[in-house]
Amino acid sequence: MKKMFVSVMGVFTILSFGYLVFSVMNAKAPSATAAKKTYTGVLYVAGMGGHFAKAEVTVDPNNADAPIHVNNLDRVVIGTKDTHPTHDARVDVGDPNTLFWSTYVLDPQGKMHVGKSDLKTGDVIKDVALDPDKRAPGDKPPLYCASGQTKQSFLPVFMGTEGFIDVFDKKSLELKHRMFVSDLGYKPGTYIFVHGINSNDMKKFAVVLNQKNDEGKANGKVDFVLVDLPSLERGKWKVLAKNTLTGEPRKTLTFREFFSTDDTYLYQSAGDRLWVLDGKSLKLVDEKMIPGGGQIHDAMPTPDNKYVILTVRNVTEGCDASGKAIPGKEITDGVFLLYDAEARKITGKSASACLDCHKNIGLGDKSAILCGLDGVWRK
Numbered sequence: 001m002k003k004m005f006v007s008v009m010g011v012f013t014i015l016s017f018g019y020l021v022f023s024v025m026n027a028k029a030p031s032a033t034a035a036k037k038t039y040t041g042v043l044y045v046a047g048m049g050g051h052f053a054k055a056e057v058t059v060d061p062n063n064a065d066a067p068i069h070v071n072n073l074d075r076v077v078i079g080t081k082d083t084h085p086t087h088d089a090r091v092d093v094g095d096p097n098t099l100f101w102s103t104y105v106l107d108p109q110g111k112m113h114v115g116k117s118d119l120k121t122g123d124v125i126k127d128v129a130l131d132p133d134k135r136a137p138g139d140k141p142p143l144y145c146a147s148g149q150t151k152q153s154f155l156p157v158f159m160g161t162e163g164f165i166d167v168f169d170k171k172s173l174e175l176k177h178r179m180f181v182s183d184l185g186y187k188p189g190t191y192i193f194v195h196g197i198n199s200n201d202m203k204k205f206a207v208v209l210n211q212k213n214d215e216g217k218a219n220g221k222v223d224f225v226l227v228d229l230p231s232l233e234r235g236k237w238k239v240l241a242k243n244t245l246t247g248e249p250r251k252t253l254t255f256r257e258f259f260s261t262d263d264t265y266l267y268q269s270a271g272d273r274l275w276v277l278d279g280k281s282l283k284l285v286d287e288k289m290i291p292g293g294g295q296i297h298d299a300m301p302t303p304d305n306k307y308v309i310l311t312v313r314n315v316t317e318g319c320d321a322s323g324k325a326i327p328g329k330e331i332t333d334g335v336f337l338l339y340d341a342e343a344r345k346i347t348g349k350s351a352s353a354c355l356d357c358h359k360n361i362g363l364g365d366k367s368a369i370l371c372g373l374d375g376v377w378r379k
Helices: 002-028 229-233 355-361
Strands: 039-047 051-059 068-077 090-092 095-102 112-118 124-130 144-149 153-158 164-169 175-180 191-198 204-212 218-228 239-246 257-259 265-269 273-278 284-289 295-301 307-319 325-340 345-352 370-377
Touching: 039 307, 039 325, 051 325, 068 325, 068 345, 068 355, 090 144, 090 370, 095 144, 095 153, 112 153, 144 370, 153 191, 153 229, 164 229, 191 218, 191 257, 204 229, 204 257, 218 229, 239 273, 265 295, 265 307, 273 295, 307 345, 307 370
Parallel strands: 144 191, 257 295, 295 370
Antiparallel strands: 039 051, 039 370, 051 068, 090 095, 095 112, 112 124, 144 153, 153 164, 164 175, 191 204, 204 218, 218 239, 257 265, 265 273, 273 284, 295 307, 307 325, 325 345
């Protein structure tokens, strides 16, 4: 009986030891990678045809090769290519069914436009035609490009010279203030391409300008000025922070931007590269070159800030009315790219926001010039 007890204990000891060894080894073994969150939503991409591309998208970071899939393409029309070319999309922070916009080129009557549309119907709610400012005649583009907002105001940014930020009442679209960047110390002729965006807490507004060289070209140096948004809305400048970043002359050109939803970072399109800045100090956090020689024009984060959707102008091969590629025919297509904010890398292939729609209506041999975007994510 005693021997049997010893034998049982021996077996138990061996089994226990084996279990412990297996447990230790298993603890060291790689665990299965958890699936990454998938995002769905509708992105509104501004275009020079007088409309916005309405792209229903799925963003699946688990698909490393093609993380952005465009499920459907449609349009939100605000005018024609002659009257309402636009670079500016801004979804109302208080109403996801309202899209504010402004135009990039004067219409045939010499007017520039600011308006808003109903995203449920696609109808224009209000369209205000404005005379160009004498200090910024706008006889040649660019006019408005970027924009910001508060709960009560829409703030389109005049991209040309002299650059300024307008403050419109959202309900009436009455112009309340016009804020020239010359009052920030920037003389006309010393800068090119003004852009800007509000922080999500509505406390700050980032103003971004490209410096010029003696030949009047962008010299690669970009000034960032963070101002107080409540003061700006009241028609006053109050500077909070400044910084200057340097890229490559004539290639590094800043366009539109977004703050992360928690305002920790500023995601800045910069032509040949993406810049990620600290949202308070404006110091550089990350820099990524755009693959394939594309030119980035906007950068919008997902709600959890793990990824950023980039709008990029990309040279590709055009196609005929049947959708067949035309050898040697190069056109510009507007595409989406994905930036992984946690891994700090641009990942996967691009997805077309323009060409797939254009080729279905026989315009696959024409360039599609996109710029800014905004969107509504589904929960």
